Amino acid sequence: MRRRHSQRLPETWLFTDPRMGEALWDAIRRLPRGSGIVLRHYNEADRTAIARRAARLARRYGHMLVVAGDSRLARAVGAAGVHMPDGGRPTGDVITAASHDRAGLVRARRAGASLAFLSPVFPTASHPGARTLGPLRFGLMARGTSIAVAALGGITPKRYARMQALAAQAWGAIDAWNK
Numbered sequence: 001m002r003r004r005h006s007q008r009l010p011e012t013w014l015f016t017d018p019r020m021g022e023a024l025w026d027a028i029r030r031l032p033r034g035s036g037i038v039l040r041h042y043n044e045a046d047r048t049a050i051a052r053r054a055a056r057l058a059r060r061y062g063h064m065l066v067v068a069g070d071s072r073l074a075r076a077v078g079a080a081g082v083h084m085p086d087g088g089r090p091t092g093d094v095i096t097a098a099s100h101d102r103a104g105l106v107r108a109r110r111a112g113a114s115l116a117f118l119s120p121v122f123p124t125a126s127h128p129g130a131r132t133l134g135p136l137r138f139g140l141m142a143r144g145t146s147i148a149v150a151a152l153g154g155i156t157p158k159r160y161a162r163m164q165a166l167a168a169q170a171w172g173a174i175d176a177w178n179k
Helices: 023-030 047-061 071-077 102-110 134-143 157-166
Strands: 012-015 036-039 064-068 081-084 094-099 115-118 148-152 170-173
Touching: 012 148, 023 047, 036 047, 036 170, 047 064, 047 071, 064 071, 071 081, 094 102, 094 148, 102 115, 115 134, 134 148, 134 157, 148 157, 157 170
Parallel strands: 012 036, 012 170, 036 064, 064 081, 081 094, 094 115, 115 148, 148 170
Antiparallel strands: none
C-alpha cells in the first residue's frame, strides 16, 4: 500500500502495549518480515530504552517502526515517523493515525497520515467494554474516505481476510502476536 509517503506501508502491524512486558520482544520476532510496529509505551519511565530496542529489532527483521505521539523520540531512534493518537496534534512526519469515527478519519487525512487505524472493530482485551464499530460500520466509514484505512481492535488474520472485502487495506493487533 502506497499513499502520501514514499515508503511502502506494511499490511500487518503490531501495536505495543505495556501489559505485554517482555513478551513484546518475542512478538516482534514473530511478525511477518516487513510488518509495521506502532510503539505505544506512552508513560513508561524507560520509554527511550524500549524504543531503542524496538528500533534495533525492527531493523533486524525489516519492519517499519513508528512512535506514537513523539516526533523527537521517533527521530532519535531512527523510526520511520510518528503515529498520531486520535485527537492528537500532528507532530513531525505523521505516517499513521488512530481514528474511532468519521471525524477521526478526517483529522488523520488532514494531518498528512498515509494510513488510519479505525477501531475498535471487535471487542478487545486492551479496551474492555468499549463500544465497537462492527464490520458493517467499519466498511461504511472506510469506503467513505480518501485515506487508506486499517482494521484494529480484536483483529486476527482470519478476521482481516473478511475485513478486506469491507475496504480494510491493512490490519493491526496487540494480542494476536502473543500466541
